[in-house]
Amino acid sequence: MNISLAGRKAVVTGSTAGIGRAIAEGLARAGASVVVNGRSEGRVATAVAEVKALFPDVEITGVVADLATKEGSAVLAAKAPNTDILINNAGTANPKPFSDLTDEDWLGLFQLNVMSGVRAARHYLPKMTERGWGRVVFISSESALAIPKDMIDYGMTKTAQLAISRGLAETVAGTGVTVNSVLPGPTNSEIMSNWMAGTAREQGITQEEAEQQFLKAMRPTTLINRFTSTEEVANMVVYLCSEQASGTTGSAMRVDGGVLRQIA
Template sequence: MNISLAGRKAVVTGSTAGIGRAIVEGLARAGASVVINGRSESRVTTAVAEVQALFPNVEINGIVADVATKEGSAVLASRAPRADILVNNAGTANPKPFYDLADEDWLNLFQLNVMSGVRSARYYLPEMTERGWGRVVFISSEPALAIPKDMIDYGMTKTAQLAISRGLAETVAGTGVTVNSVLPGPTSSEIMSTWMKATAAAEGITQEQAELNFVKTMRPTSLLQRFTTPEEVANMVIYLCSQQASGTTGAAMRVDGGVLRQIA
């Protein structure tokens, strides 16, 4: 399958590293011009320079904006007023027992993981429907369907993304715009790699062994028996953003390595 996104404009939130960065590179490789977004000027500048060096014939721009806030989302929209492709990737997790979670923990995580995507979709979708073509992808997670007890707040936000994604797909039915979500499993993203490095250091083992231990103890149903890579997740996203995926909308596509023991 030869995927070409030449002439398409893409916005990927939270995309200076990890899964978001892999998505940016995949979109650029397919010929789309891409906006990289992050909260740090230095990280955005570095990411833009590195991706531009990889794909010198593709337009790569950077926008510094905290999309967890209304003000940051407005900055993103004002500086990238048009998008054919929107990937709502911005998000984080902070493992903490339920009884230790304060109201602010819940609200802050909801603003970043959920409301950032709500605001971006609310801005970009109307023009996509007017043009009769568009792709919106929410990066959810397998904890959306298997809530981890040490990250109930995170699981809640990821389940919310599935509801929003499906509801938006219903809203734009028949317009030529598709809305889908992707559910990665344990992935060697920046956040997970940081956690695994800390675990490895504390236990005196390699990061690779720490990852294997995590899969065996925390995700024993994994069929891959390893972490997926950001590029493996990005491959699914790039497909959903393509013309070839025009028949797929309102779907929750799993790249979880078989962690979820479900047929559908």
């Protein structure tokens, strides 16, 4: 399969590192111009320069904006007013026992993980439907279906993304615009890698050993017995953004290494 996104423009939120960065690179590799987003001017500038170096013939630009706020979302909409492809990837997690989670924890995570995507979709979808073509992808998680007890607030936000994605797909049915979500499992993203590196240092073991320990304790149903790479997640996203994926919408696509045991 030869995927070409030449002539398409993509906005990837939260794309200075990790899964978002891999998606930005994957879309650029397919020929799409890409808008990189992050909260830090330095990180955005570095990411833009590095992606440009990899793909010098593709337009790569950056927007510094905190999408956990209405003001930041407005900045993104103003600086990147149109796009053919929207990847709602911005998000984070903060492991805490349920009893320690404050109202501010719940609301803050919801603003970033959920409302950032809601605001972006609300801005870009109408223009996509007018043009008769568009792709929207929400980066959810296997935690949307297998809620982790130490991150209940995170699981809640990821389940919300599935509901929003399906609802939007039904809203734009028949317009040429597709809306899907992707469910990564344990992935060597920036956040997970930092957690595993910290665990390895604390216990005096290698990071690979820390990852295997995590899988055995927390994700024993894994079928690949390793963390997925950010590139493996990006490959699914790039496919969903292609012409070849025009028949796939309203779906939740898994790149979870077989962690989820549900057949459907």
